[in-house]
Amino acid sequence: MPCRSSDELNTLVAKAKKCAKSGKVADYIPALGKxxxxxxSIAIHYPDGRCISAGCIEKRFTLQSISKVICLALVLIDRGSNYVFEHVGMEPxxxxxxxxxxxxxxxxxKPLNPMINAGALVVTHLIKGNSVEERFQRLLSFIHELTNDSTINYCEEVARSEFETAHLNRALCYFLKQHNIIEEDVEQLMELYTKQCAIQMNVLDLARIGLVFALxxxxxxxxxxxxxxxxxxxCKTFMVTCGMYNASGEFAIKIGIPSKSGVSGGIMGAVPGKFGIGIFGPSLDEKGNSIAGIKLLELLSKNYKLSMF
Ligand SMILES: NC(=O)CC[C@H](N)C(=O)O
Incomplete structure (x- = not known):
């Protein structure tokens, strides 16, 4: 029986929050350090339209790596899976x-999977369109459809902050270009990728996207x-095998919910056939996952027997 009341969620949030102190906010993208x-905060979206939530649910945050799974869905629709997997692998x-x-x-x-940065850069490269602007707008429209919210946009400050400091991602792009995995101009791809990562929403929107994947x-x-x-x-399979970076194995054993995290502290969960989850907790563990967010998912999974395994 899944959690049905915001009171129950409030209790779990209060418990999980305690471990936020032992993590650290990401600051390698300077604007995230704020x-x-x-x-x-957490929101759970059920198929009947009911949504329960706890914490600062109106606060918006940038998707960062969560955007990778949404972008992958768009590119799979655009290009078909055979074409996509000629360019990026399937292994953690x-x-x-x-x-x-x-x-x-x-x-x-070719990068091993679409959830690591190298693979995500390839996937972003594959978004169809004639310009960065057109490709970005196509991704944004897809997100508007998924959330039923056409006001969602990107945070210019975070996009700029990452664009100015993304030396490692540029290095990945140049490597991929040298090996003919990508063709486009690196600065152009970085502009699109940093805008994609800076798309911002709240946990209610994120839970709704999780619900669409779940269903x-x-x-x-x-x-x-x-x-x-x-x-x-x-997409859900990648969320299980690679969604929590190099913590995905432990996460699958302890929690067992297809999930995708981002360094801003967001986690999107999709409980197959049941509901979507959106979480925001910016304090991160050493692998870059929300430390309190993972704790909260662990409590939820144990209390309500949500593991798919
Ligand atoms: N893990 C993440 O959320 C990484 C996303 C971030 N924009 C980066 O490319 O470094």
Missing amino acids: ANQDDL TGDPFNSIAKLETMSPS DGVDPLSGKQIMPPDVARI
């Missing part, structure tokens, strides 16, 4: 999300099939 370490790496190591040792040097691509409120079931299935 976040409040103690924030923790066990390395940090921004690592360049495997690119150098693998042959051909195999259907938005239960409009009845519309927003993405083919196969696309939702592929």
Whole structure:
């Protein structure tokens, strides 16, 4: 029986919040360093339209790596899975999300999966459109459809802050370009990627996107099939195998919910067939996942037996 009341959620948030102190807000993207370490909020969106929540649910945050799974869905729709997987692999790496190591040792040097930065840059490169602006607007429109909220946009300050400091991501792009995995101008791709990562929303919106993935691509409120079931299935599989970076194995064992995190402290969860979860807690553990957010998911999963395994 899933959690049905915001009171129950409030109790779990209060418990999980205690471990926020032992984490750290990301500051390698300088604008993210302004976040409040103690924030923790959650929303759960059910197929009948009911939404329960706790914490500072109106606060908006940038998607960062959560955007990778949404972008992957769009590109799978745009190009089909055969084409996409000619350019990016399907295997977890066990390395940090921004690592360049495997690119150098693998042959051909195509990135191992779309959830690490190298793979996500390739996926962003594959968004169809004639200009950065057109490609970005297509991704944004897809997000508007998923959330049913056409006011969602990106945070210029965070996008600029990442664009000015993303030396490692630029290095990944140049490596990929040298090996003919990407063709476009690196600065152009970085502009698109940093805007994508800076798309901002609150936990209610994020839970709604999680719900669409949970329900195999259907938005239960409009009845519309927003993405083919196969696309939702592929994305959820990556969320299980690579969604929490190099903590995905432990997360699958302890929590067992397809999830995707980002360094701003967001986590999107999709409990298959049941509901969507949005979490925001900017204090991160050493692997770059929301420390209190993971604790909160662990409490939820144990209390309500949510593991899919
Ligand atoms: N793990 C993350 O959320 C990383 C996203 C961030 N924009 C980066 O590319 O470094």
